[in-house]
Amino acid sequence: MRKKYLKMIFNTEVKLSKKKYWYENLGFNFFYYYLKIRSFFSKKDSIIHFVYETNTQCTLRCKECHSYMPYFTKEAHYMTNFETFKAEIDKLLKSVDLIVSFRLQGGETLLVKDLAKMVEYVCSKKQILHIQIISNGTIIPSEELIKAMQNPKVLLSLSDYSINKKLTSRLKYDEILQICKDNNIDAKHWLTKAGDSWVNRNYISNENLKDRELAIKNLAACHCFGYPKCLILFKGKLYICAPAVYFASTNPDFYIPEGDVIDVMNTPQKLLTKWVKEFNQKKYFDLCSRCNAAENVNVRTQPGVQLEETQTLVAVESNPAKSI
Numbered sequence: 005m006r007k008k009y010l011k012m013i014f015n016t017e018v019k020l021s022k023k024k025y026w027y028e029n030l031g032f033n034f035f036y037y038y039l040k041i042r043s044f045f046s047k048k049d050s051i052i053h054f055v056y057e058t059n060t061q062c063t064l065r066c067k068e069c070h071s072y073m074p075y076f077t078k079e080a081h082y083m084t085n086f087e088t089f090k091a092e093i094d095k096l097l098k099s100v101d102l103i104v105s106f107r108l109q110g111g112e113t114l115l116v117k118d119l120a121k122m123v124e125y126v127c128s129k130k131q132i133l134h135i136q137i138i139s140n141g142t143i144i145p146s147e148e149l150i151k152a153m154q155n156p157k158v159l160l161s162l163s164d165y166s167i168n169k170k171l172t173s174r175l176k177y178d179e180i181l182q183i184c185k186d187n188n189i190d191a192k193h194w195l196t197k198a199g200d201s202w203v204n205r206n207y208i209s210n211e212n213l214k215d216r217e218l219a220i221k222n223l224a225a226c227h228c229f230g231y232p233k234c235l236i237l238f239k240g241k242l243y244i245c246a247p248a249v250y251f252a253s254t255n256p257d258f259y260i261p262e263g264d265v266i267d268v269m270n271t272p273q274k275l276l277t278k279w280v281k282e283f284n285q286k287k288y289f290d291l292c293s294r295c296n297a298a299e300n301v302n303v304r305t306q307p308g309v310q311l312e313e314t315q316t317l318v319a320v321e322s323n324p325a326k327s328i
């Protein structure tokens with residue numbers, strides 16, 4: 005486990021959470037060694053930052069959505085359900101010790117029909133410490149979801165698109181925050197401090213290129229979901245980032261090196277445990293050689309700028325495979 009990534013999560017998501025475990029109350033260094041000792045005995049690593057990508061459908065069409073949601077083709081669109089979610093989480097948890105930060109996010113996460121059941125389920129798992137539900141604030145939570153979110157492990161995290169005045173009538177932040185307050189639900193609205201706080205979405209080309217230096221440079225520049233390294237579970241596979249999910253979903257020929265993706269449901273438990281350990285140790289991923297994250301790092305843009313109604317959405321193709 006890389007200490008610097010754990011520290012980032014500890015100083016943000018763990019500190020922000022209402023739920024505090026005794027081993028977190030004793031400070032970062034204690035927490036770090038506690039996780040290490042646990043891993044030694046369980047022979048499994050913890051996942052620091054985990055995203056379950058629930059769905060690809062959304063109520064907004066943000067042009068620079070780094071998950072590429074508006075660009076998913078009709079055939080590639082996907083929404084999970086409780087049974088699938090449960091089977092995937094159960095399988096994954098057998099190969100990890102703890103999951104420190106567990107995010108549920110789409111697309112628009114509150115479009116997921118089974119979301120309340122899914123939240124209840126992850127709350128019941130001792131191995132999952134902190135849970136965030138990410139939403140764009142266009143949907144009022146259902147009664148069922150309100151009940152599920154009352155668990156102190158859960159934080160409802162509202163992104164801020166109020167800078168785009170065209171969206172004003174659709175953004176229900178105040179109403180949602182009031183509901184959360186009335187129901188003792190932990191919620192945070194991440195107010196955008198600057199007009200250009202988004203980075204442009206990263207593009208991954210489809211070639212069999214491996215360049216260690218470039219990969220390290222790109223990963224260091226990449227803050228997919230705010231942190232340099234995270235694992236994303238989508239349709240039963242673990243990916244290293246949202247752009248990888250998008251390109252793999254819309255192009256059957258998209259090549260991902262073996263170490264940078266794993267089929268959770270079809271991999272024997274021991275191999276999955278080993279893959280998670282290796283993921284934690286890695287300083288870079290081969291896939292990052294083919295990305296433009298370093299070029300993009302200073303290309304800032306306004307959050308929530310929408311694709312025009314008249315714009316026809318087509319999948320953003322990556323380059324044809326060169327040598328695979």
Ligand SMILES: C[S@@+](CC[C@H](N)C(=O)[O-])C[C@H]1O[C@@H](n2cnc3c(N)ncnc32)[C@H](O)[C@@H]1O
Nearest residue numbers: 068069070071110111112138139140163202203
């Ligand atoms: C892909 S969205 C999914 C959840 C939900 N639809 C929302 O917008 O909050 C997850 C998070 O990524 C953020 N995000 C999306 N594109 C981004 C970009 N280009 N730069 C920085 N953050 C981005 C969103 O603001 C949101 O907080």
Ligand code: SF4
Nearest residue numbers: 062064066069111140
């Ligand atoms: S960033 Fe925008 S388009 Fe992307 S999932 Fe969130 S609201 Fe939808």
Ligand code: SF4
Nearest residue numbers: 222226245292295297
């Ligand atoms: S390929 Fe690497 S650098 Fe590019 S978005 Fe994915 S994790 Fe980030």
